Amino acid sequence: MLNSSRKFLLRGTSNAGVSLAGSGSCNITSANPLMKSASLILGSALNRGSYLEVPKFSSVPEAFYNNLFVNRLFHTSTIEKASRVSPAKLARLEYEAQTSNNMDRKAEYLQALFDLEHYQMIVQLVDSGSYSLDHPLIRQIYRASLERIGGVYQENAPRTNYYAYSSQTQQPQQSTPPTFTGTPDNSYINTYNFPHQPQPVILPQKLVVTMDDSFFSRFNKVNLNRSILSMLFSLAIVGLFVYLAYYTPNDPTKQKQGGGGLGSMFGQTTYKPITNVETRFNDVKGIDECRGELEEIVDFLKNPEKFNKLGGKLPKGVLLVGKPGVGKTLLAKAIAGEAGVPFFFCSGSEFDEMFVGVGARRIRELFAAARKQAPCIIFIDEIDSLGGKRTAKDPFYSKQTLNQILSEMDGFKSSEGIIVIGATNLLESLDKALIRPGRFDRHIEVPLPDLRGRKEILDLYLKKVPLNPSVNVETIAKKTTGFTGADLENLVNVASIRACTKNKEQISSDDIDYAFDRIVMGIARTSSINVMNEKDKEITAIHECGHAMVVLLNQKKSSQLNKDILHKLTIIPRGSALGFTASLPEREVHHMSKQQYIQIIEKALGGVVAEEIIYGKDNVTSGCTSDLQHATNIARSMVTRFGMSELGLIDFTEEGSMYQKGPEFSPETKRLIDIEIQKIINSSYERVKAMLKENETELRKLAKELVKYETLSGKEVLDILEGKEVKRSIVGEVEF
Known part of the structure; x- marks a missing residue:
């Protein structure tokens, strides 16, 4: 009879846990030949399962520890019920018993097994021959264990038969003593070799094996907590993905089935037009030149039959070209408002995503929605972001969006009443197939307002x-x-x-x-002027007054119809500049002569020349950096672009455009260009030096007043030079 009714839960690779009701006869694992006597096939499967986490003993080798009896057979909760034996202690005792011939150590291990009521295991170990019955404590434990499982102790009985104590009659067999082997790294693996192992005699006891399919039988407490946390984390990720996929922004021009965010990559995009456009041509000011052509398009949309009678076709596309802020988008809205047709607005950058084919699909959906609302207008802002020039080196998928819009504009008939309006400030960057007649038929330049x-x-x-x-x-x-x-x-x-x-x-x-x-x-840095010393203020004032004097002197002697008018000068820092002189053209500028360019160069050199006259050539400061750069760029353009030099009317620009390389010139030609640039700069320098030297007294007087007031308007500068008093006493009253 089995004396214990306690259940041991063993974890293996099977889907269900296995509960064994018995006296701790957990000798199911197949790693130890001694434990095959129970003849349970489940042992080999359970041995492949995960080991129980038992506190390690520092003296037990790692490889041996993973194969200890306590790790393979006992559940942690079972060992914790023992009042005198801990898992770590049992592991240490087993290790010492199997690696030592000291019978006291072996007896101590058997005593621990006896305390845990593993009597059959004790009998098997003693019958294996590794434990000597000459030791009094081993013999006492062995005899007590036999009595617990119904066996009878016989003095001098052969121990080659593991179950000699059984009530069944069996002749003992002689066999070779067992040998204990280790791994090449001397880490014992708890393996016994029996050359002639006899078949065991099964005890007359009832072994019950039940399958437990409950959730908690598969996982211990640690694994359960980890599983719950992993499941919650997975649910959070899925929830976040669903939120991003189905969140729809409040955009009246387009709604996405599947929402915005990630949903816009996968879900179908449904574009909705703006039907009540309130903008009219009267709301668009300063671009009357464009209005005539655009009114013709409005007439097309309002009365298409009138043009169809004479075979006229509605233009498929209109390209608005101009600098940012000139009113291209406002013009497109005015067309839709005047014609009273639906208006589809989208940006060129919103078509492409990280996935291949999304941009082409959105183009198809946009034109499909437009056909349902025809006549209508599709406005694509910054069309250069999707209609850039193609090259042979481009991968096939990078231009799918452009190819799709080319196909759509060729695919629908002009009588459908769909006009595509594109806006860009980089006409030269667009693909030629996109801007050819039949797609964008008309190119309208939107200029700066006069x-x-x-x-x-x-x-x-x-x-x-x-x-x-x-x-x-x-x-x-x-x-x-x-x-x-x-x-x-x-x-x-x-x-x-x-x-x-x-x-x-x-x-x-x-x-x-x-x-x-x-x-x-820029914004005035008034705090910086407060920490400047008087010498720095004086140098800055001399520099800025040099610019102002050149502007005023050129204004008097210039015969040009368009002259620069001095607007304001200051020594209050703005941005990276310590001071600033502003002059404005007298009237609208459409053409620039050589004399006007020379005056711009002279104005730029006025500051450094004024410092040289007052402080000497060796004391000129680095505040003229941007002035010299500006003067050199103007002189270079005069020589290489405008033909305003002795080299003749030749274009010497080497940069070209971003899509076409400019011509290359010989070193001798480049040397001649540099000589001409230097001539223009040097001649301008001599003229400015002569002007300021002649008017040095006025220069010093104006600089003194500028230090006093920090900011002067153009009218105040004229009053100072005429000997009049400035009609204000507060420093910085004129905000700049």
Whole structure:
């Protein structure tokens, strides 16, 4: 009879746990031949399972430890129930018993097994011949173990038969004593060799094997916690992916089935047009030259039958070319608003993603949606991001989006009423197949607004803010040459913000001037002027007054219709500059003569020449770096691009464009170019030096006043040179 009813849970490679009800007869593993006596086939499978985590003993080798009896047979919870034997101690005792011939060590190990009620294991170990019954304690433990399992102890009985104590009659067989072998690295693997191992006699005891399919039978507590954490982490990843895939941004122009984010890569994109476009041509100012051609397109969209009668075809594409901020997008909206047709807006950068084929699919979906809404307008902003020139070295997948848009524009009929409007500021970068007739039939250049256009744009934006009646809009328009519509809108916005910070009820001319100076020259670093010493202020004032004097002197002697007008000069640092001199053209500039370019070079050299006159040539500072660079670039352009030198009317530019390499010239030609550039710079230097030397007194006087007031307007400079007093006493009252 089995004396113990305790269950031992063994973990193996099978899907279900195995519970053995018995007296701790867990000799199921097949690693030790001694433990085959139970004749359980499950042993080989269980031996391949994971070992139980038992606290290691420092003196037990790693390879031996992994094969210890305590690791292979006992569940941790079973050993913890023993009051006197710990897992670490049992591991140490087993190791010492198997690696030593000391019978005291072996007896101590048998005593530990006896305390754990593993009587049959004790009998098997003693019957193997490795444990001598001459030792009194071993004999006592052996006899007690036999009694526990129903055996009878016989003095001087042969021990070659493991079950000589059985009630069955069996003649003992002689066999070769067992040998204990180790691995090549002397780490014992708990293996016994029996050359003539007899078949064991099964004890008359009942062994019950039950299959336990419960969840907790497969995992111990540690594995269960790890499994739960792993499952929660996986669910979190899946949840995040689903959120990104199905999140839809609040964009009225396009909604994605599958949402934005990752969903836009996989899900179908459904583009929805803007149907109520409120922008009209009256809202677009300063580009009257483009309006005529665009009104013709509007007439196409409104009355296509009128043109179809005479065989006229609606243009498939219109390309708007111009600098950023000139109003290309606003023009496209005005076309849609005037024609009263749906308007599809998209950017060229939103078609391509990290996956191949996404851009081409989105182009197909965009045109499919447009066909359903025809007549309509498709506007693609920054079309150069998807329509760049193709080369033979490009991989096939990199131009799928461009190929698809080429196919779509050739694939639908012009009578469908779909017009594609593209906007770009890099016409030379577009593929020739995209801009040929039949696709983008018309190229419309959107220029910078002229004086009248700037005045119209300023009137449009200034009507929306409270404006002081003293503000002269035409004066503002004159000094904003080169400003785009977006720049003018920003000008009004900055002036409005400044008026609010000053607690004003209306925008004044001072606010407009402040906004202009901030946009053109940057934010004034007023704190830097406070830490500058008087010598640095004086040097900066001399430098800036040199620029101002050259502008004023050239203005007097110039016979050109277009002259530069001195606007303002300051020694308050702005950006990386310690000072600044601003001059504005008298009227709109469309052409530049050689004399005008020479005056620009002379103005740039005025600062360094003024320092040389006042402080000497050896004391000129490095503040002229940007001036010299600017003067050299102008002189080089005069020689290599404009034909304004003795080398003749030849284009000597070597850079070319970003898509076409320029011509190459011989070293001798390059030397001649450098000589001509040097001639222009040197002659300009001599003229400036003569002018400032002649007016050195006025230069010193103006510099002294600039140090005092830090900022002077053009009118104040003229008053100082005429001997008049500046009508203000506060330093820096004129904000710059």
